[in-house]
Amino acid sequence: MPSTRIAVKWGAKTYDVDVDLDGTGAALRATLASLTGVPVDRVKVTGLRGGRPLADDTDLRTCGLEDLARRNKRLMMFGSTATIEAPATAVKFVEDLPERERDAAAAGDEFRPGMVNLGNTCYANSVLQCLRACAGLRETVAGWTAEDGGRGRGTAALTSALRDVFGDVERAREAVMPVRFLNVLRQMHPQFAQHGPGGVPMQQDAEECWSAVMHALSTETPDEMKRLFGIGMRRELKCSESGETRNEESIEYSLKCNITIEVNHVTEGFRIALNDTRELRSEALGRDAVFEGASKISSLPEYLTTQLVRFFYKADIRAKAKILRAVTFPITLDAYEFCTDELKAELDPARKLKLKREDDAATQRMNEKKAALEGAKEESSDTAMGDAPASSAATSDVAPVSTAPEPEVDPLEGTRLTGFYDLIAVLTHKGRSADSGHYVSWVKHDNGSWTQFDDEKQIPTTEEEVLKLKGGGDHHMSYILCYKARKI
Structure with missing residues (x-):
């Protein structure tokens, strides 16, 4: 049975844990729960390969545990043994929730998980969520691979960490912990690793974090970043x-x-x-x-x-x-x-086309409204005069054939x-x-x-x-x- 021994730090204590590599995340969480007294559903572990969370179905062979053990690195465990009081009010069904919470429940796939604040890291969490809103960037990062594995390049490591965070958010159903991203960011830019009184990480400037990510991405994918953000x-x-x-x-x-x-x-x-x-x-x-x-x-x-x-x-x-x-x-x-x-001259044709389409749409809406009003008047008149004779189109067995030409496909549409x-x-x-x-x-x-x-x-x-x-x-x-x- 392949196994490895890994150190796990929880609060002020460190445990040496023998891990069965054929097991799953559920088994490791159960082991940690028995050692610490933390309820198994509250056990959260960070430090795995790629910054991924430890889920019940996690394959422990893919988490890099053997590599961590060789390098004498530790996993970090979070979770409290405190008793949780029963809710003061009964659990509500979705239809009983307040409007905002009802909207959240109905949002489905559009409602992505948040990110855990790991100690004044709201600046990084906010940058990551805003960048993830750019679908073109998500696609670029997902398809990126570092030349020569990116060995020795901090920009490659940060791009890889960003790709992993985006992937974690895509798969997760609970808050994501961007541990690897923060570790790489702090290694590349030491100002983000500053600590204040009591050893608490200091708050940092979100714009400086944004610029650091832009620098890394523009180094690793210069052409794509110029197209996307340049x-x-x-x-x-x-x-x-x-x-x-x-x-x-x-x-x-x-x-x-x-x-x-x-x-x-x-x-x-x-x-x-x-x-x-x-x-x-x-x-x-x-x-x-x-x-x-x-x-x-x-x-x-x-x-x-x-x-x-x-x-x-x-x-x-x-x-x-x-x-x-x-x-x-x-x-x-x-x-x-x-x-x-020069750029205005390039934009002018598209702007004129946009204006024309808006005018055409407004005219169509006006005509439809006018037709609806005229139809309502005729219907009212027919009702007053008795049944109106059936139209020739209604009594004909032959459907009218449209002679309008097929609209040409515009190869530049949407570009x-x-x-x-x-x-x-x-x-x-x-x-x-x-x-x-x-x-x-x-x-x-x-x-x-x-x-x-x-x-x-x-x-x-x-x-x-x-x-x-x-x-x-x-x-x-x-x-x-x-x-x-x-x-x-």
Whole structure:
């Protein structure tokens, strides 16, 4: 009988456990329950290969236990021996639940599990839930394999960990623990491994976590990430003293929204962020001089990420401070005004086609309404005059034959960018500093419903509630917005 001995840490105690590798997760959980006194249904184990949870049907041969034992690594066990009091109220059937809980129960596959907070890790959980809302990214990561196994590349390890988390969420029916993802993130970027008083992990900035993931993905899948998230930027600067110009091209992975006292809407913040003033070396003047200009979007991605720049370093308190100002954002964002003239020319045909289809649909609705009204009038008249004679079409044995030509198939249907983007995810922050407070994600599903992911908790919500995340107080306020391109 193949077996191995593995150390399992539970609280302050560590147990050496002999594990039958032919067994299942249920057997290991039962063994741990007998050792610790924790009820078996509360036993949760982390540290398995791929960060997967230990389920009853887990094949212990696939969990990497022998490798962990060779490297003297431990599994971590969670679970309490405390007695759970009986519920104060009787269990309710679905139809007896409050409306929000009823919606959650009815959401089915659209209602994905949350993620366990492993100690001030809400920033990472929120980033993962928002990124998972991007179907194109899920497909890219699922099909990714590292060249040469990715040995020695932290970016490959982080991409692999992200792929595993997405897979865990797809299969799980309870909260997922993104242990491996956090371990790799902390190894690559030590700032995420900082601890505060009492050894508790410190809260981190969600935007910094988002950027770390974007860097890893753009290193491992550069072409796909450019298509999915890369915003082509063209920067044109001019020195008024010498008349010199500087032109730069770059790929950015977020569109910044600067917040000032004049900014009430994200598009106003975009305009400020895209304006640029720099002090550069002037060859004509032989010294540094001021160059002024602006950036414009030269290419658009599948998913447009925008960051509201709410945090800044305040020197007098030596800490990050937060701008609480209310900044509204749209459900549908039009990026057209921020594009170069060349890109606008590329978008124009699709935008005109979109407008024509909307006008045609409006005309059709108007005609249908008019026909319905006229039909109601005729029916009323026929009823008043007695039975109306049957129409020739009704008495004919031969069905009318349509002579209308078959519509041509448009090979470009659904591929043309319009410059319009639909909101699919919002990452919010509640609190006064990036080093404290709480992060939450709000995700739109394919069926149009919205869910708030507050770590393990999933809360059905509405578009109206999402639009209230503009800020202006101590409520959750938007920090990162993710939009998906509307194509035609």
